[in-house]
Amino acid sequence: FFFLMIRRPPRSTQSRSSAASDVYKRQRPISSMALVCSPLAAVIFFCPEERVLYSYSINGYLLARVEESHAQVLSPQVTRSAQFMDLLVYGNEKGEVLIREAPFLELHKRGNFSQTHPVLSVMLSKDRRFLLCGCGDGEIYIMCDPRAAASNVRSLDRGLEGLVGPRM
Numbered sequence: 001f002f003f004l005m006i007r008r009p010p011r012s013t014q015s016r017s018s019a020a021s022d023v024y025k026r027q028r029p030i031s032s033m034a035l036v037c038s039p040l041a042a043v044i045f046f047c048p049e050e051r052v053l054y055s056y057s058i059n060g061y062l063l064a065r066v067e068e069s070h071a072q073v074l075s076p077q078v079t080r081s082a083q084f085m086d087l088l089v090y091g092n093e094k095g096e097v098l099i100r101e102a103p104f105l106e107l108h109k110r111g112n113f114s115q116t117h118p119v120l121s122v123m124l125s126k127d128r129r130f131l132l133c134g135c136g137d138g139e140i141y142i143m144c145d146p147r148a149a150a151s152n153v154r155s156l157d158r159g160l161e162g163l164v165g166p167r168m
Contacts, residue, residue, distance in 0.1 A: 048073075
């Protein structure tokens with residue numbers, strides 16, 4: 001277990017400070033955070049005022065900066081792909097679920113579940129076979145790995161099948 005704190009540097013060193021403090025120089029709020037470990041340990045966070053998703057190494061170097069079209073990153077979760085790469089899975093107020101490869105935030109997959117309501121919560125099952133999405137209209141969508149589909153679970157073919165990796 002470790003503790004990482006990225007903080008604003010003293011005024012005397014602000015002009016030559018590391019990349020990790022660039023967000024904090026502007027004193028912008030952070031609404032969502034996630035910690036990823038594979039292939040590189042990083043902290044990922046979302047700044048709603050700028051609508052930007054940032055990824056920083058634990059050494060404080062900016063790894064990726066992605067501008068988002070939405071104002072919120074809702075219920076971010078981290079899972080592993082079949083190639084043992086960490087994936088960031090989250091919803092937004094536009095009814096989408098996005099999956100990005102960590103730590104460089106490349107878009108892996110995007111799925112739209114509701115045209116009028118946000119995806120408020122995202123949850124992964126412990127065995128990583130099922131992804132549950134709760135929407136603002138009261139609907140719950142269950143996505144599953146097609147290899148794990150059972151007769152009582154309907155696989156939603158929305159372009160996100162097979163998003164979760166094997167059990168670790």
